[in-house]
Amino acid sequence: MEPSLIDGDIVFFRKYLKNKSTLKTGQIIIFKHPIDEIHLIKRVKTIKEFSVEVFGDNKKCSTDSDFFGFIQKSKVLGIVTTSISKKNFKTLSPFFNS
Amino acid sequence: MLSKFLKSNLIKHKAIKVYAHCDGPCGVYDPASARVAAEAVLSMTKKLIDLSPPENTSSEEWASYSNTFSRYVAVKEDQAKETKKEILILWTDYFKPVHLETFPDLHETIWKATKLCSACKVNIDLKQAEELMTYIERIHNIFWQSKGRSDAFVKAS
Numbered sequence: 001m002e003p004s005l006i007d008g009d010i011v012f013f014r015k016y017l018k019n020k021s022t023l024k025t026g027q028i029i030i031f032k033h034p035i036d037e038i039h040l041i042k043r044v045k046t047i048k049e050f051s052v053e054v055f056g057d058n059k060k061c062s063t064d065s066d067f068f069g070f071i072q073k074s075k076v077l078g079i080v081t082t083s084i085s086k087k088n089f090k091t092l093s094p095f096f097n098s
Numbered sequence: 099m100l101s102k103f104l105k106s107n108l109i110k111h112k113a114i115k116v117y118a119h120c121d122g123p124c125g126v127y128d129p130a131s132a133r134v135a136a137e138a139v140l141s142m143t144k145k146l147i148d149l150s151p152p153e154n155t156s157s158e159e160w161a162s163y164s165n166t167f168s169r170y171v172a173v174k175e176d177q178a179k180e181t182k183k184e185i186l187i188l189w190t191d192y193f194k195p196v197h198l199e200t201f202p203d204l205h206e207t208i209w210k211a212t213k214l215c216s217a218c219k220v221n222i223d224l225k226q227a228e229e230l231m232t233y234i235e236r237i238h239n240i241f242w243q244s245k246g247r248s249d250a251f252v253k254a255s
Contacts, residue, residue: 002118010113030114030116033117035186038116039114039115039116039117040117040118041116041117042118056118058118062118063190063191066194066195067191
């Protein structure tokens with residue numbers, strides 16, 4: 001997801017609720033991988049009634065809807081609201097340990 | 099202020115790890131991983147076929163036979179799953195739509211190769227294990243051709 005997100009960054013998200021949340025193009029979402037037991041983070045490209053097309057900002061290296069197709073909305077966990085870069089988190093980390 | 103907010107949120111909510119990719123360092127792909135695993139499948143299949151049960155009723159010999167048989171099956175199944183995983187990594191992460199223009203049978207090849215992985219996992223079938231190796235070689239050739247190289251398909255065994 002570079003340059004938007006870099007390995008180690010922390011993101012906050014609000015839970016995606018099937019009947020309450022609204023997905024918008026351009027949002028970054030967290031969802032369950034369609035095959036593997038991991039969570040992925042990608043940007044919303046197209047929204048259909050029951051599914052979403054996602055893509056990575058780092059298109060050259062991204063594993064996204066180009067490969068696994070549309071994601072069922074039921075697989076979406078949350079919509080990213082804020083992110084903290086790894087660098088800034090390191091600066092803040094002394095406060096967490098205090 | 100921000101640190102207090104973050105601290106309280108991090109304590110309240112368990113953090114989960116999310117990925118932008120499915121595997122390791124970006125851009126590092128090699129069909130050799132699939133080839134090594136597939137060779138192990140073939141080797142275990144051959145060993146299972148060659149393995150004969152004891153001709154007597156000695157419990158020690160039967161225990162030894164059962165142990166060896168189970169180990170061979172476990173390795174065969176594990177390596178078949180590994181082969182499938184490695185092929186799927188190439189398919190989903192390395193190959194791009196542009197490769198399909200040059201290799202129109204790419205999807206078909208991958209599909210058949212992964213089907214063979216499943217078949218080799220559940221069966222003890224030499225023909226299928228050998229066929230899997232031929233598909234691994236095809237994937238190897240497609241992969242290196244896509245990089246403008248013609249690396250030879252060299253087996254470890």
